[in-house]
Amino acid sequence: xxxxxxxPSHQVTQMGxxxxxxxxxxxxxxxxxxxxxxxxxxxxxxxxxxxxxxSEKSEIFDDQFSVERPDGSNFTLKIRSTKLEDSAMYFCAHxxxxxxxxxxxTVV
Amino acid sequence: GENVEQHPSTLxxxxxxxxxxxxxxxxxxxxxxxxxxxxxxxxxxxxIDIRSNVGEKKDQRIAVTLNKTAKHFSLHITETQPEDSAVxxxxxxxxxxxxxxxxxxxxxxxxxxxx
Numbered sequence: 001x002x003x004x005x006x007x008p009s010h011q012v013t014q015m016g017x018x019x020x021x022x023x024x025x026x027x028x029x030x031x032x033x034x035x036x037x038x039x040x041x042x043x044x045x046x047x048x049x050x051x052x053x054x055s056e057k058s059e060i061f062d063d064q065f066s067v068e069r070p071d072g073s074n075f076t077l078k079i080r081s082t083k084l085e086d087s088a089m090y091f092c093a094h095x096x097x098x099x100x101x102x103x104x105x106t107v108v
Numbered sequence: 109g110e111n112v113e114q115h116p117s118t119l120x121x122x123x124x125x126x127x128x129x130x131x132x133x134x135x136x137x138x139x140x141x142x143x144x145x146x147x148x149x150x151x152x153x154x155x156i157d158i159r160s161n162v163g164e165k166k167d168q169r170i171a172v173t174l175n176k177t178a179k180h181f182s183l184h185i186t187e188t189q190p191e192d193s194a195v196x197x198x199x200x201x202x203x204x205x206x207x208x209x210x211x212x213x214x215x216x217x218x219x220x221x222x223x
Contacts, residue, residue, distance in 0.1 A: 042213045056210060
């Protein structure tokens with residue numbers, strides 16, 4: 001079964017630092033999503049990516065966030081200046097069923 | 109945007125009994141409703157889904173029903189087993205094109221199956 005893989009599995013960063021989360025998508029799948037899940041809360045949509053462009057973003061996805069496809073295949077989610085409230089699990093996903101295993105971001 | 113409400117937030121059932129989780133959605137354009145099981149520290153796992161042209165769908169011990177008029181859908185787990193203990197999330201999506209599954213999630217239900 002195809003897999004979406006994310007790295008790192010866990011990242012600890014100092015408040016104010018930049019972090020980059022990485023995702024290796026399933027090839028030939030056009031739609032791609034980033035979601036966030038604060039501990040004990042629901043999964044929240046951040047941004048969708050279609051055909052190498054952002055197609056939709058939520059109000060959470062402010063100017064501190066950016067998403068790129070630097071090498072044309074893998075995706076990155078960058079948070080420019082992390083805040084304590086950015087601590088969460090970040091999932092990338094294709095469609096409805098293919099979620100990555102997540103990156104747990106802890107901002108201290 | 110779409111708002112999905114989920115109840116109850118916690119559910120404790122005796123092994124062998126049934127569990128029912130209910131969700132409502134706000135946007136009548138939503139046409140796809142998946143359910144996820146999430147174990148602690150793991151990714152959401154799709155367990156069943158239903159599209160708006162269907163009222164009910166069943167897969168072994170789990171079933172989902174959809175009432176488009178009332179804008180609510182439910183998950184039913186029969187003959188619960190300890191391994192069914194997890195957090196369950198409902199979600200809704202407006203599928204605007206092929207393969208676009210932007211999901212709005214409910215708040216989750218923590219299900220505990222007592223042996």
